[in-house]
Amino acid sequence: MRALSVVTMTAVCLAFAGLLGLAVWHIAGSPAPVNLPGLLAENLDASGVEHPITAVLLNFRSYDTLLEIGVLVIAGIAGISMAKTTSLEDPDLRTSDSLLYALQRWFVPLMLVLAGYLLWAGSDRPGGAFQAGAVLAASGVMMRLGGIPMDFLRPGVLLRLGLALGFTVFLLVAVASALAGEAFLAYPAGFAKPLILVIETVLTFSIAMVLLALFVSAPVNRAQEPEEGEHE
Amino acid sequence: MTIHLLYAFAGVALCGIGLFGFIRLDHLLRKLMAFNLMGSGVFLVMVGLAQRGGQPDPVPQALVLTGIVVAVAATALAVVLIRRYYHLSGQITLAEPGREPVKKPAADAHREGPTE
Numbered sequence: 001m002r003a004l005s006v007v008t009m010t011a012v013c014l015a016f017a018g019l020l021g022l023a024v025w026h027i028a029g030s031p032a033p034v035n036l037p038g039l040l041a042e043n044l045d046a047s048g049v050e051h052p053i054t055a056v057l058l059n060f061r062s063y064d065t066l067l068e069i070g071v072l073v074i075a076g077i078a079g080i081s082m083a084k085t086t087s088l089e090d091p092d093l094r095t096s097d098s099l100l101y102a103l104q105r106w107f108v109p110l111m112l113v114l115a116g117y118l119l120w121a122g123s124d125r126p127g128g129a130f131q132a133g134a135v136l137a138a139s140g141v142m143m144r145l146g147g148i149p150m151d152f153l154r155p156g157v158l159l160r161l162g163l164a165l166g167f168t169v170f171l172l173v174a175v176a177s178a179l180a181g182e183a184f185l186a187y188p189a190g191f192a193k194p195l196i197l198v199i200e201t202v203l204t205f206s207i208a209m210v211l212l213a214l215f216v217s218a219p220v221n222r223a224q225e226p227e228e229g230e231h232e
Numbered sequence: 233m234t235i236h237l238l239y240a241f242a243g244v245a246l247c248g249i250g251l252f253g254f255i256r257l258d259h260l261l262r263k264l265m266a267f268n269l270m271g272s273g274v275f276l277v278m279v280g281l282a283q284r285g286g287q288p289d290p291v292p293q294a295l296v297l298t299g300i301v302v303a304v305a306a307t308a309l310a311v312v313l314i315r316r317y318y319h320l321s322g323q324i325t326l327a328e329p330g331r332e333p334v335k336k337p338a339a340d341a342h343r344e345g346p347t348e
Binding site for chain 1: 237240241243244247248252255256277281287289290291293295297298300301302305306308309312313316
């Protein structure tokens with residue numbers, strides 16, 4: 001019975017992979033219906049940035065990015081509401097590695113600078129809000145492992161503001177451009193570059209906050225410890 | 233058969249392996265990892281197929297970048313949910329009621345239950 005079900009599962013998966021492979025083969029054989037890279041190259045000047053991927057993310061398909069940061073905010077909120085955060089200075093969660101402490105002093109400022117560079121580099125080379133946000137979140141994770149108190153991460157006003165900031169600013173820009181008579185999310189001419197820069201900056205901040213909040217909100221709970229808001 | 237098609241077919245293989253793991257494995261964390269493997273396969277198919285003209289197409293790359301960030305956040309949320317489920321039920325699988333759970337609930341696992 002068990003062996004039979006394994007055989008069935010294998011057959012189903014092979015059929016799935018086979019169909020998918022057939023579809024890939026078929027698509028690869030037929031010519032592209034529209035020349036997207038060509039269209040993009042023609043309109044790159046109007047986008048306000050020089051790098052095509054950033055242009056797609058924050059101008060041509062900024063609707064996707066808006067929805068994406070919305071999904072991130074929802075995930076972050078669900079995560080922090082699910083967790084019973086133990087105190088952030090929990091000595092058990094702290095590694096007592098002196099090497100980590102020593103490296104931290106060098107790495108955290110370096111990573112903050114790197115995040116700033118990646119954010120700025122997004123305009124004309126690979127980089128941008130997501131990479132910068134990931135680096136920022138990683139330095140936050142390192143600080144957390146090193147036991148540096150990060151009071152702003154307690155579920156509170158600051159954390160919620162930080163989570164919502166990127167989405168709010170993005171949505172405000174979108175609605176403002178719609179109210180001003182243009183399409184939803186169409187940047188007014190001449191303001192594309194500064195608006196993209198502002199949005200990227202707040203996005204970086206919010207993405208880092210979401211990722212860090214999701215990391216922090218899965219603490220090691222042991223039965224003996226009182227949890228936050230549950231003082232003995 | 234060019235090099236970018238190799239990426240696309242590697243993505244197809246990853247999708248198949250991930251699907252098999254997703255329906256075959258019981259442990260929730262393994263299920264999550266298998267699901268992520270499927271997601272990576274999809275990203276690989278998209279990026280690989282989009283290089284047909286010889287040069288990479290920025291539009292699918294941007295979509296995949298968006299997808300990666302969403303996948304990371306969703307995975308983190310799933311891990312939080314799995315931990316919560318474990319704390320509430322003491323189980324690491326979605327065993328059907330009536331069947332013996334794979335792991336007996338830990339003695340301290342019920343402390344987050346609604347009775348407290």
